[in-house]
Amino acid sequence: MSAGRGRLCAVSDLHVSYSENRPIVEALRPRSDDDWLLVAGDVADTVADIEWALRVLKDRFRTVVWVPGNHELWTPRTDVVRLRGVERYLHLVELCRRLGVLTPEDPYPVWRGRGGPVTIAPLFLLYDYTFRVDGVLTKQESLRRAYEAGVVCTDEHLLHPDPYASRDDWCRARVAETEKRLAACAPDAPPVLINHWPLVREPTRVLRFPEFAQWCGTELTADWHRRFNAAAVVYGHLHIPRSTVYDGVPFEEVSLGYPREWRARATRPELPRVILS
Numbered sequence: 578m579s580a581g582r583g584r585l586c587a588v589s590d591l592h593v594s595y596s597e598n599r600p601i602v603e604a605l606r607p608r609s610d611d612d613w614l615l616v617a618g619d620v621a622d623t624v625a626d627i628e629w630a631l632r633v634l635k636d637r638f639r640t641v642v643w644v645p646g647n648h649e650l651w652t653p654r655t656d657v658v659r660l661r662g663v664e665r666y667l668h669l670v671e672l673c674r675r676l677g678v679l680t681p682e683d684p685y686p687v688w689r690g691r692g693g694p695v696t697i698a699p700l701f702l703l704y705d706y707t708f709r710v711d712g713v714l715t716k717q718e719s720l721r722r723a724y725e726a727g728v729v730c731t732d733e734h735l736l737h738p739d740p741y742a743s744r745d746d747w748c749r750a751r752v753a754e755t756e757k758r759l760a761a762c763a764p765d766a767p768p769v770l771i772n773h774w775p776l777v778r779e780p781t782r783v784l785r786f787p788e789f790a791q792w793c794g795t796e797l798t799a800d801w802h803r804r805f806n807a808a809a810v811v812y813g814h815l816h817i818p819r820s821t822v823y824d825g826v827p828f829e830e831v832s833l834g835y836p837r838e839w840r841a842r843a844t845r846p847e848l849p850r851v852i853l854s
Contacts, residue, residue: 583611583639583690585697586849589773589813590619590646590832593630597836602630605849607638611690614638614849615697616678617813617831618646618773623656628672635676640686642679644699645669646773646814647792651735662739662747666701685758687766692853695808696762700755700772702798703748708778708790716745716791723788730792752797759805767808769852775812776801777823780830784815802826809852818846 586607593599607614614634620643621627627649635641649669652661660668673680681701688695706716713719723729732744741747762768770776776798781790793814802810802824809827816834820827831850839845 583607583609583613583854584851585613585615585688585690585692585695585769585853586638587615587617587771587811587829587831587852588833588849589617589811589830590816590834591616591621591630592619592648592833592835593621593626594623595836598833601833601848602633605634605637610639612638613640613642613688613690613697615699615769615771615811615831615852616641616643617771617811618644619648619813619832620646622648622651622653624658624669624672625656627669628676631673631676631678635678640679641677642686642697642699642771643673644681644771644773645701647730647732647736651731652737653735661737662741664739665737681755685762685768688769688853690853692808694766695853696766696768698759698762698768698770700770702751702755702772702774702776702795703744704774704792705745705748705795705797706791707796708781708793710787710790719788719791723791726786726788728786728788730789732792748795749797752795759801762805764806767806769809769811770801770805770807771811772798773812774814775828775830776810777828779823780812780815780817780821780828783817802828811852818850 681699709719738744738747774794813832
């Protein structure tokens with residue numbers, strides 16, 4: 578799949594269930610007909626809102642690639658779609674296919690624009706509670722401390738792992754499956770890894786509430802950016818937009834976030850973020 582001479586762009590955490598964020602999505606536009614857009618999860622909480630946003634973006638960008646965040650996987654009472662866990666995820670995959678949006682279940686496309694060729698690798702990996710506060714050895718102790726501190730992710734109530742016994746079991750299954758796919762990628766087109774949750778622990782060190790880190794990724798992917806020779810890593814979830822480099826690999830947190838967050842910033846992040854151009 579060719580991308581001509583456009584830009585490879587990215588965004589995440591659009592949260593269009595908030596009415597204030599919808600005009601921002603409507604303002605997202607490519608600079609050329611060859612621009613691609615990577616959407617790193619948390620588009621919205623309900624299927625209808627997810628479909629609205631992805632349809633708007635697909636109508637504008639040549640190629641749109643989506644990965645789920647935790648909010649897409651919730652089953653909130655406000656959503657008429659009552660599917661849970663894997664069934665909900667696969668329902669969203671089919672929705673994306675009807676819109677022409679690529680997902681982690683599709684063959685990885687190759688970007689051949691500026692900075693390419695690179696393999697565009699959308700990932701869906703979840704988390705397994707291993708990003709714990711230093712010195713905490715078990716998931717049970719980590720959760721106990723979080724509940725005592727009043728820092729508990731809504732996933733504990735709305736993100737169901739069915740048919741897996743737990744979210745961490747689902748995470749480990751996704752990691753094992755994805756690891757095999759990445760190992761089979763062509764070596765002459767290094768991957769751009771796109772995942773909602775950060776692949777390494779370091780970005781969570783700046784969280785205001787360190788107890789929240791356990792819902793932010795897995796130690797199982799700590800070396801993936803090196804092992805798979807990543808050209809870049811794109812993620813969201815933390816609502817802390819920034820560019821960092823780990824082991825020589827650029828990591829881009831590309832979130833918009835909630836209105837109360839982007840309004841409080843001195844400058845709103847320029848979206849979409851350019852990854853390759």
